[in-house]
Amino acid sequence: MFKKMKLKIGKEQAQRAMKVAVLGNPNSGKSTLFNALTGLNQQTGNYPGVTVEKHSGDALIQDEKTGEKVYVTYLDLPGTYSLYPKTLDEEVCFKVLCDDTNEDRPDAAIIVADASSLRRSLFLATQIIDLRIPCIFVMNMMDIARVRSVHIDINELSKFLGVPVVAANARKRHGVEEVKQLLVNGLQPPKKDFIDIKEFVPAQIIESVQKMFPSKSPYGVYQTINNEAGVEHYEILPTQKIDIKKLIKSTGFDKHRIQSQETIARYKAINDIVKECVKIDEEEKRKSLSSRIDNILIHKFWGYLIFLGVLFVIFQSIFLIAKYPMDGIEFFFVKLSELGRDSLPKGELSALLINGILAGLSGVVVFVPQIALLFAFIAILEDTGYMARVSFIMDRLMRPLGLNGRSVIPLMSGMACAVPAIMGARTISNWKERIITILVTPLMSCSARLPVYTLLISLVIPSTHNYGFFNMQGLVLMAMYLIGFIAALAAALVMKVIIKSREKTHFIMELPLYHIPKFSTIGLTIYQKVRMFLFDAGKVIIAISIVLWFMASHAPPGKFPAIETAYQNADSVKKYKPAHIETMVSSAKLKESYAGIAGKWIEPVIKPLGFDWKIGIALITSFAAREAFVGTMATLYSADSKDNTQSIREKMASAVNPATGGREYTPAVGFSLMLFYAFAMQCMSTLAVVYRETKSIKWPIIQFLYMGAMAYLASLIIYSIFKP
Amino acid sequence: MSKETITLDKLKPGESGIVLSFNDEENALKFMEMGCTPGQKIKMESIAPLGDPVAVIVSGYKLSMRKTEAALINVERI
Numbered sequence: 001m002f003k004k005m006k007l008k009i010g011k012e013q014a015q016r017a018m019k020v021a022v023l024g025n026p027n028s029g030k031s032t033l034f035n036a037l038t039g040l041n042q043q044t045g046n047y048p049g050v051t052v053e054k055h056s057g058d059a060l061i062q063d064e065k066t067g068e069k070v071y072v073t074y075l076d077l078p079g080t081y082s083l084y085p086k087t088l089d090e091e092v093c094f095k096v097l098c099d100d101t102n103e104d105r106p107d108a109a110i111i112v113a114d115a116s117s118l119r120r121s122l123f124l125a126t127q128i129i130d131l132r133i134p135c136i137f138v139m140n141m142m143d144i145a146r147v148r149s150v151h152i153d154i155n156e157l158s159k160f161l162g163v164p165v166v167a168a169n170a171r172k173r174h175g176v177e178e179v180k181q182l183l184v185n186g187l188q189p190p191k192k193d194f195i196d197i198k199e200f201v202p203a204q205i206i207e208s209v210q211k212m213f214p215s216k217s218p219y220g221v222y223q224t225i226n227n228e229a230g231v232e233h234y235e236i237l238p239t240q241k242i243d244i245k246k247l248i249k250s251t252g253f254d255k256h257r258i259q260s261q262e263t264i265a266r267y268k269a270i271n272d273i274v275k276e277c278v279k280i281d282e283e284e285k286r287k288s289l290s291s292r293i294d295n296i297l298i299h300k301f302w303g304y305l306i307f308l309g310v311l312f313v314i315f316q317s318i319f320l321i322a323k324y325p326m327d328g329i330e331f332f333f334v335k336l337s338e339l340g341r342d343s344l345p346k347g348e349l350s351a352l353l354i355n356g357i358l359a360g361l362s363g364v365v366v367f368v369p370q371i372a373l374l375f376a377f378i379a380i381l382e383d384t385g386y387m388a389r390v391s392f393i394m395d396r397l398m399r400p401l402g403l404n405g406r407s408v409i410p411l412m413s414g415m416a417c418a419v420p421a422i423m424g425a426r427t428i429s430n431w432k433e434r435i436i437t438i439l440v441t442p443l444m445s446c447s448a449r450l451p452v453y454t455l456l457i458s459l460v461i462p463s464t465h466n467y468g469f470f471n472m473q474g475l476v477l478m479a480m481y482l483i484g485f486i487a488a489l490a491a492a493l494v495m496k497v498i499i500k501s502r503e504k505t506h507f508i509m510e511l512p513l514y515h516i517p518k519f520s521t522i523g524l525t526i527y528q529k530v531r532m533f534l535f536d537a538g539k540v541i542i543a544i545s546i547v548l549w550f551m552a553s554h555a556p557p558g559k560f561p562a563i564e565t566a567y568q569n570a571d572s573v574k575k576y577k578p579a580h581i582e583t584m585v586s587s588a589k590l591k592e593s594y595a596g597i598a599g600k601w602i603e604p605v606i607k608p609l610g611f612d613w614k615i616g617i618a619l620i621t622s623f624a625a626r627e628a629f630v631g632t633m634a635t636l637y638s639a640d641s642k643d644n645t646q647s648i649r650e651k652m653a654s655a656v657n658p659a660t661g662g663r664e665y666t667p668a669v670g671f672s673l674m675l676f677y678a679f680a681m682q683c684m685s686t687l688a689v690v691y692r693e694t695k696s697i698k699w700p701i702i703q704f705l706y707m708g709a710m711a712y713l714a715s716l717i718i719y720s721i722f723k724p
Numbered sequence: 725m726s727k728e729t730i731t732l733d734k735l736k737p738g739e740s741g742i743v744l745s746f747n748d749e750e751n752a753l754k755f756m757e758m759g760c761t762p763g764q765k766i767k768m769e770s771i772a773p774l775g776d777p778v779a780v781i782v783s784g785y786k787l788s789m790r791k792t793e794a795a796l797i798n799v800e801r802i
Contacts, residue, residue, distance in 0.1 A: 082757040119783060120759050256749035263756040290786075291769075300773030392788050396774035507777055508754050508793055511786040 014060060014071035019104070020183060023093060023128070024112035025121055026079030027512050029140040031055075033112050033168065034076040035524060036176045044532055046695050047104075052078055052092045053426070063184045070184040075104055081120065083127045083223060084259060086506070088431055091233050097131060098223045099234040100215070108187055109135040110179060116513070118278060122270045123263075126194040129163060130219035134187045136179055137165045156277035162190040171518070195269055197222045200261045202251040209247065212240050222258075229255040290513045297386065303393050310386075311412050314377045318370045318416040319447060325369040333362035352546070355553065360545035363624065364538040367419050367685065371533055372526045374413055374420040378427055379525040381409075383517035387427060388509065395507060401489055402496025404433040411437065411488060414444035415481070418686045419537075422693055423529060432501035438693060439703050440491045442686050445484035445678065448626040452677050453480050455630055458649055460670030484678050487710065532692070540688035548624050548684075551595040559592040583635075590635050595620050609676065609715040610669040610723070622682045629677070668722035672715040680711035728801045733778065733794035735768035741799030742766070743782070748796045755797060759783035766799060
């Protein structure tokens with residue numbers, strides 16, 4: 001499979017090109033067929049204006065009869081049940097199929113049906129047929145284990161539908177070649193309508209609109225009217241729009257009534273066909289097994305216990321197991337930059353390469369193990385059918401907060417790292433619930449906050465305070481985690497009221513039969529997510545880390561040489577060891593750098609929170625990753641070793657506040673800082689991922705502002721309370 | 725048992741009914757395209773631990789829906 005990745009698709013060899021849409025119900029095996037058709041020659045993008053992922057792929061097909069080569073671009077449309085869109089996914093399908101001017105409008109369609117939900121698949125298929133789009137109906141026999149025996153009269157079914165029918169097993173590649181040949185070998189639009197829509201729609205409006213769109217089928221004309229009668233999913237010419245709206249009024253076009261009549265008529269015709277040419281004996285054993293598994297997994301006690309266990313395993317994996325490859329990646333980059341420092345000529349360009357670009361790259365790649373692990377779990381949970389059950393048992397708890405049952409996994413993963421967690425929110429299909437999950441997840445205390453909390457707690461809470469079994473420092477740390485959790489839920493509650501959505505929230509969904517997960521699907525999911533993160537969010541992260549590096553290592557002209565000379569005089573050389581001089585120089589340099597200037601510049605703003613300009617510098621550098629706070633403090637206080645918490649703690653503890661003459665880091669400052677770190681959106685990687693996932697600069701800005709405001713207020717209040 | 729028209733959410737787990745009609749046009753379409761059409765047999769399979777949502781079996785599929793949504797389906801108890 002991976003061999004294909006390098007394969008060049010020779011577009012120039014092709015005599016012609018065509019666009020083919022692959023569509024079907026959710027869970028129909030549509031993506032498996034898409035993967036079999038394209039291999040790894042896939043691209044992932046977004047549909048314009050919406051946050052729906054767009055998968056497309058290319059392949060060259062040679063017509064066996066004529067020898068002609070055809071360049072085919074496949075579009076893997078999101079799962080849909082009908083041409084009446086209710087979700088963003090379905091809206092995308094509707095636009096692509098019904099709007100003639102859509103850039104993705106296909107020349108042909110492959111409709112994939114799961115044998116175990118044939119009627120529902122035929123419902124969608126016959127709507128596409130009535131649009132008269134050339135299409136192939138593919139019966140997915142992949143999960144033949146789902147049914148005991150299937151007897152399909154393929155010829156008969158094909159005759160009824162008026163389109164070619166193929167029984168395929170994409171996993172074993174059965175039927176895939178047949179589908180390809182059918183596509184390139186003179187596939188014609190269906191010639192007859194499956195149901196006659198004119199029976200239900202006033203004749204006058206159909207005839208008038210047909211004149212505006214002569215190439216459309218009657219059903220296509222009806223869908224055009226429908227688009228104007230309700231939510232306008234796509235735009236048509238303004239003059240046509242006015243005329244159609246007038247006709248809707250004058251003819252009394254009743255959208256809902258016609259849709260109901262159509263749906264009932266369609267199902268009636270489908271039932272007749274299925275009776276004629278399909279005989280499926282469903283595997284009762286598998287069904288009853290699924291039911292028995294459900295008895296446990298949605299049980300009021302075992303169900304929650306098992307889900308808690310699943311969460312625990314996921315959390316432990318991304319928190320602990322991912323640490324090993326992450327350490328390895330960091331070690332690799334440290335060695336690489338050491339090598340660079342030793343072998344490259346000293347200079348601005350080398351510094352940019354090593355401290356700017358390489359450090360940024362390391363900061364991107366280091367997320368890969370967590371993302372891969374989380375998505376491995378999510379893919380397994382989705383593929384087995386368990387995720388739908390999670391939604392089922394958690395809905396009652398999460399709904400009042402404006403969240404989805406599926407939000408639980410991203411939220412808990414957020415306690416390890418918000419970056420993979422936010423990507424994991426993809427599994428939530430409702431737009432509003434997904435946006436809320438994305439916005440509140442970074443409030444969960446992630447692992448990068450831990451070093452900050454540890455340092456500050458040890459600074460302001462005496463370790464000797466024990467209440468029985470409880471260690472005061474441990475209690476405060478626990479309280480910080482709890483505060484993050486409560487803040488996330490509270491923020492969700494507020495956003496539920498504020499954020500408006502035209503997508504209706506409904507909870508009608510299928511609880512699919514349990515499956516054994518397919519490793520190829522899991523592998524492909526991980527591959528796609530990692531690639532998307534590296535190339536989309538990665539660019540933003542590297543760009544920001546270069547800016548941060550520049551700010552911390554550059555100063556207005558003349559400042560740095562002055563520091564060097566000041567510390568290299570005979571006096572200090574006599575007084576201090578060379579290593580100590582070096583730490584003092586880097587401390588002085590950081591204070592004079594652009595980051596230092598920015599820190600002093602924001603001091604008036606953060607003063608009411610009890611922060612001085614040194615903390616201001618740390619707040620800025622923390623943007624690279626929250627734990628950078630510790631390293632920055634170490635440099636600023638010229639601690640002997642940057643990794644030695646003990647040394648930093650002592651330096652910070654002995655720091656004197658020039659105004660009061662007392663300790664700089666009083667409990668008031670410590671608590672204020674901890675709350676600031678708990679709430680503030682100080683992570684560029686998270687912002688980059690939010691931007692990638694929402695495809696809009698609006699949401700990361702909103703997130704940055706609301707979390708910043710929360711942090712500022714909380715710190716302000718706590719500081720005023722504890723201030724002596 | 726005598727025929728009785730009720731809404732789907734009134735069925736107890738294990739009980740079945742025949743779908744008659746819907747009380748909400750927009751949701752009706754969603755139900756119908758999921759295979760829940762008038763005339764179909766529908767069985768209340770289970771209720772989620774916290775009393776909501778519910779799981780039903782109709783035309784071979786297991787569907788879950790909230791109680792408020794189940795209240796939109798009129799059924800005849802059998």
